Structure formats: structure tokens, C-alpha cells
Amino acid sequence: MKFVCKFVFLFFAVLTLCSWAQGQSAIVMGRLNTGFPRNLTKMFETECKHSYTAKLDDGLTLEVKSDTNSRDFAKKVLEKLKPVISLTGQMLKREAPLKIVIYVAKFDRLPESYQVTAPTGADFVYPIVNDRSEEIDLSCVRVTKHCETIYTNIPHELTHRINDGLFLEGATWISEGFAEYVSSEVGHTxxxxxxxxxxxxxxPEISLNYNPIRANLLSWTYSPATFNAESVLYYGASHQLLREILTKAKKRGKPDAFKTLLAAIRRQNRSLSSNDIVTLIRNEVGIDVGKLGRLDERRKLEIFEQAKDLYLRERRSNKGPKYSALATFAYLDLALTDDFLSFLLEEVFNKNNNSLFQHLSVKALTSRLELNDFNRLASSTTLGSSHLKKFRTFGAFKTYLKACCEN
Ligand SMILES: [Zn+2]
Structure with a gap:
């Protein structure tokens, strides 16, 4: 749990969306950071007196409710969301009409954790808070929090809502797989x-290839209490697994595999377990789910080289998220040359790194560093002589890494 706070900061969106989406109620949404979520439904409902509505195809209604300060922003949100909601609805074809309510309000201070329940008559709710820390630029030519909300978080959550009741709690991989897949397609569009x-x-690709994730994915269940640095990889792995099922099914003559699979799941008329889904996929499209997702050597190398380039670019510009490069080094087991090993050492001792980056650097380093490398780096690099020599022995250094940030 040591990494949770920093982790929430980096992957705020992912944590937000999956906190309450499954089982409990798909029409409660909010932010989960630290502490028990406060119910702010009344506050949003009282403040958001202005309403802008759009009727979309297939019985979808979108209502954006705004406070007085956010009216212009709310109108833009409505326009941006219309095609997003339409495409999400089209992909997931469903029978009943659906009313979606989005609150848009300006609050300067909100609790770290809060939740909002859908008003009467609404089937889905999502609060967009326009606080001082967030830009309200909705051109979305670059990544911003509001654009992420509109183009990835809302489609993800809405998918859970539309698929509500299809899966039992232990079938998280397929539930999140659908949500991530739809979110990715809509976002990409x-x-x-x-x-x-x-x-x-x-x-996605790295996560599904990573053995500890592969071993647990089909029985993975989401829990805020156990959310850690690796939890986000389960979302990626779920997404990738569904994508590979669909690709393989297409190759086997099912061009619209997404719709075929969803229709087959709906035809069962009951909530399915993970095993039910695995069986259904085997019967419907002849695919063994457990065998998918291993990266071949060529692709592994390609991803690894891209991560190395990205890391060097981020290092030169001294900015950039660094996360994906460090995670690639941590979760793919290809060899690294001495210059990269010493970069990782730098990351471990870099005081500006948050605990997640430090954790990833340690993981990448400990899986590769042998006694010989330790001796070589300690004597041949400036960093080695300033840091490694303090430890005197390789064993002492490994003990330090373990204690400091391995898990
Ligand atoms: Zn989710």
C-alpha cells in the first residue's frame, strides 16, 4: 500500500472508474483517493441548476447539468460528448433506452474521495469538476484531465453500465476488457x-505477457484495498486479451467478432463467471483464452527498443512521464547494457522520483544486476563510486533495494 498515493496521482483515472462500477451499483460514480468517499449527490444537484440536453440515436439521452459558473464549459462538454456517447452506444448495442447525466460544476475544494449517485430517472452519472488546477481547454489536441474524462473515462464507465449484469464478480478480466476496449476505440476515433x-x-501487450499477471488474470478481482503499483497492468492485460480474442476470431472468419461475442454473452440470459466466458469463447470461436498473449521475441525486442528510445528522449528533455519506459524495463526481461543499468541506478537514487518510479527502477535493476555488474559499475562509473561503493558488498546493496522499494 506504500505506493497508493503516488499511484493514484498517476493513474487517477483508472482508479476512479473502477471503484464502484462493478456489482455494487453502476450508477454511483466519483473519485476514490484516500479515506471513505463522502456522498456529494445533494451538493451537485443543488448547484447544477442549468440543464442542456441532447437526444441521440438508439434511445440515448444525454443531459449535462451545470452550475452557474460553468455554463459555457458545460455546453462544450455536451457537444464533445455527443459523438462519444453515440459511438459507445452503437458499439454495445442494447435494448432499453438510456439516460445519461453529467454534472459540470466548479468546486475549488472537494474531499479526496467522494461519490455522486445518479438522479431519479437517470441510468448513468458522471461528475466533471472544473477546479482551479485543471485547464478547461477542450480542443483535446494534447492530453488534459477533462479530455481524458470525455474520451476515455466516460466511455469506459458507460460500457460497464451498459454491460451491467452480464458478468459475475470474478469475471473482472472480461468486464474490464470490454470497458478498456471500447474506451480505446472511442478515444482513438x-x-x-x-x-x-x-x-x-x-x-496492454507487456502486461498480458508478464507471467505473474498471466497466472492470475482469469481470476483477478478488483479491490481498492489491494490496489498497488501492478494493479493497473491487469487493466492493460484484460484489454489485450480481449483484443487478441477478437483478432484471432476475425482470422477464423468472424469479421464482426466483437458483436458476435457480445451477442453470445447476452444470449445466456444470466451473469457469467470467468470460467463460463472461457468456455463460451472456446465453443463460439474455437479459441483457447489461456494460450493468448505471449509476445514473440521479435515483438518483445521491438517494444523494448522503443522503450529505450523513449527513455533516452525523456532523459534528454528532462521531462516526460518516464513511467512506460521504466515499466517496460521492469516487466520485460531483456538484457540491458551498462549505460542503461547505470541510468537505472540513477533513477533509484533520484530524489525527484516518486515512489512508483523508484519501485519500477528497482524492479528493473534487481532482475538484471549480478555481482559482476555491481563490481563493474561500482568501479567504472561516477555514480557507482558515489553510491555503490557505500554498500561495500553486492549483498548489502540488494538488501538495501529490497528494503527501500522493491514492493
Ligand atoms: Zn472498469
């Missing part, structure tokens, strides 16, 4: 930067 950022956070 309307604002690729938001969708790419999410890919770089959840690292």
Missing part, C-alpha cells in the same frame, strides 16, 4: 492523444 496516454499507462 475522436482524440488519439488521450487513448495513447492510456495505452502507455496500462501497457
Amino acid at each position: 475522436f482524440s488519439p492523444p488521450q487513448s495513447i496516454k492510456r495505452q502507455m499507462e496500462t501497457l
